[in-house]
Amino acid sequence: MNASRTARERVRAELIREITDIARRHLATDGAGGLSLRAVARDMGMVSSAIYRYFPSRDDLLTALIIDGYNAIGESVEIADAGCARDDFTGRWLAVCHAVRTWALDHPHEYALLYGSPVPGYQAPEDTIGPAARDVVVYGRIISDAQAAGRLTPPDMCPAPPEVLSSDAEAVRQLMPGVSDDVVARGIVAWTGLFGMVNFELFGQFNNVITHRRELFEHNMLSLASLIGLPPTPRA
Amino acid sequence: MNASRTARERVRAELIREITDIARRHLATDGAGGLSLRAVARDMGMVSSAIYRYFPSRDDLLTALIIDGYNAIGESVEIADAGCARDDFTGRWLAVCHAVRTWALDHPHEYALLYGSPVPGYQAPEDTIGPAARDVVVYGRIISDAQAAGRLTPPDMCPAPPEVLSSDAEAVRQLMPGVSDDVVARGIVAWTGLFGMVNFELFGQFNNVITHRRELFEHNMLSLASLIGLPPTPRA
DNA sequence: GGATCGTCAAGAGCAGTGCTCTCTTTTTTT
DNA sequence: AAAAAAAGAGAGCACTGCTCTTGACGATCC
Numbered sequence: 077m078n079a080s081r082t083a084r085e086r087v088r089a090e091l092i093r094e095i096t097d098i099a100r101r102h103l104a105t106d107g108a109g110g111l112s113l114r115a116v117a118r119d120m121g122m123v124s125s126a127i128y129r130y131f132p133s134r135d136d137l138l139t140a141l142i143i144d145g146y147n148a149i150g151e152s153v154e155i156a157d158a159g160c161a162r163d164d165f166t167g168r169w170l171a172v173c174h175a176v177r178t179w180a181l182d183h184p185h186e187y188a189l190l191y192g193s194p195v196p197g198y199q200a201p202e203d204t205i206g207p208a209a210r211d212v213v214v215y216g217r218i219i220s221d222a223q224a225a226g227r228l229t230p231p232d233m234c235p236a237p238p239e240v241l242s243s244d245a246e247a248v249r250q251l252m253p254g255v256s257d258d259v260v261a262r263g264i265v266a267w268t269g270l271f272g273m274v275n276f277e278l279f280g281q282f283n284n285v286i287t288h289r290r291e292l293f294e295h296n297m298l299s300l301a302s303l304i305g306l307p308p309t310p311r312a
Numbered sequence: 313m314n315a316s317r318t319a320r321e322r323v324r325a326e327l328i329r330e331i332t333d334i335a336r337r338h339l340a341t342d343g344a345g346g347l348s349l350r351a352v353a354r355d356m357g358m359v360s361s362a363i364y365r366y367f368p369s370r371d372d373l374l375t376a377l378i379i380d381g382y383n384a385i386g387e388s389v390e391i392a393d394a395g396c397a398r399d400d401f402t403g404r405w406l407a408v409c410h411a412v413r414t415w416a417l418d419h420p421h422e423y424a425l426l427y428g429s430p431v432p433g434y435q436a437p438e439d440t441i442g443p444a445a446r447d448v449v450v451y452g453r454i455i456s457d458a459q460a461a462g463r464l465t466p467p468d469m470c471p472a473p474p475e476v477l478s479s480d481a482e483a484v485r486q487l488m489p490g491v492s493d494d495v496v497a498r499g500i501v502a503w504t505g506l507f508g509m510v511n512f513e514l515f516g517q518f519n520n521v522i523t524h525r526r527e528l529f530e531h532n533m534l535s536l537a538s539l540i541g542l543p544p545t546p547r548a
Numbered sequence: 549g550g551a552t553c554g555t556c557a558a559g560a561g562c563a564g565t566g567c568t569c570t571c572t573t574t575t576t577t578t
Numbered sequence: 579a580a581a582a583a584a585a586g587a588g589a590g591c592a593c594t595g596c597t598c599t600t601g602a603c604g605a606t607c608c
Contacts, residue, residue: 083605084555084604084605088555107430108429109345112593112594112595113594113595113596114593114594114595115594122557122558123557123558123559124558124594124595124596125557125558125559125560125596125597125598126556126557126558128595128596128597129555129556129557133595133596134594134595134596188428188429188430189429191511191515191517192424192428192429192515193344193424193425193428193429193515194343194424194515194516205519205520231467231469233467233538233539233544234534234535234537234538234544235534235544235545237528237531238527238531240524240527241524241527241528241531243523243524244521244522244523244524244528247521247522248521248522261528261531261532261535262535264528264532265505265509265532265535265536268505268508268509268511268512268532269501269504269505269508269536270508271508271511271512272504272505272506272507272508272509272511273501273504273508275427275504275507275508275511276504276507279427279428279429279430280430281427283441284441285480285483285484286480286483286484287479287480288476288477288479288480291474291476291477292473292477292480292497292500295473295474295477295497296497296500296501296504298470298471299470299497299498299501299539300501300505301470302469302470303469303535303539308469308470308471309471319575319576320575320576320584320585324584324585348564348565348566349565349566349567350564350565350566351564351565358586358587359586359587359588360565360566360567361567361568361569361586361587361588361589362585362586362587364566364567364568365584365585365586368567369566369567370565370566370567
């Protein structure tokens, strides 16, 4: 009985996979707002109402795509980090930055779904916060590793973070154990700066202004690396 | 004839204003995707097709809202900057940062329209690039003023920007005359970092993680200020 | 083996959307 | 006053998300 039930379940799982695949294709071409259950159903040779057997609502389909997206960019970041020498902290940071940017440029609509404005009327459920952390976990490990190796020497040029931020810093420190509140704050600057750059490039703020985007991006990521206190050059 | 013609035109202008006002209210509550011409028409006691006399398409209405939004945030930034002592460069930078953040928090959906993911199927026309620059013009003037006053001393901690970026730097330098390529690049880091922070806060990336958001924001903006080379403390 | 029950596809239908057309009314111009 | 321009009203098209009912298929139990 277990086998037979699994047979059904397997068909179901396969259909769910096919639906999300087609939906992702639609997402890539038309964006989140253009994602239509009926169109997906048409592509599958199904009638629209049948889709609702698998996804109770359009938002549930979106949620599935969002989780997949977080996992995809997270995996991409993990692979990029894994391809670097463990003690090349700046290189690992740069690799992570380029992985984020490249993935974003390759999947603009999916990226917009993850890091752009929330889809109107859609509220991200709790299921998304786990996979959402995959990329930042990698980032935290880089900082933490550099700190442990004694290679983190942030330039002192601005006041330490105010006392009131210590509880927040403590929360973030779970991702990057062993670093000071100051480094936590700098880490947030760099991380948000990374996504700020990607957002500007992807959402059109650089149009008609910046042409050598990859070079500017890399240079700016190096600036942020030095703000964190990472060694000035990769492989140094 | 001029007066009579103006009479009609005045009614027309008034109606356009009323449409955009109602549309903005809908935008504030339902977001860009929930903006419905029919709903706006209903609120005005009009029939839906009549709206098309004033805005040929939903996208044109969106464009009007976007231009208004850029002007609103730009004006907000201008006022914030104008409220500071001219030689308090770090204070002016901080004021601009807070103006952007406050406006974003007060008008989240409008902000998302400007700096979030592009609305699906909507392509921003050229009309939007003028007003879009209002805030960054203020920013550029702060940097430029600080440079002219000899108060811009960027810490040297990372390599200068590569040669290939000089043409892009030249374009950006129109906003901040008199500064080096290095400062231009740092300026872009800070500017994108500002919006990166606001995006993270507004789009939910800080949920369940950061609680003292204003304090963290201000501290991080000070970090970025020191990266640019602005004096470490306001009013110094 | 046959009855039963859960799962699924199909279709009709509801309320809503952007947008286009035609027709009538109102206002301006001549 | 007549002609012309502008605006409102309404019907209609194609589309959307979603719900409900109907009928068929397949696994399960006696």
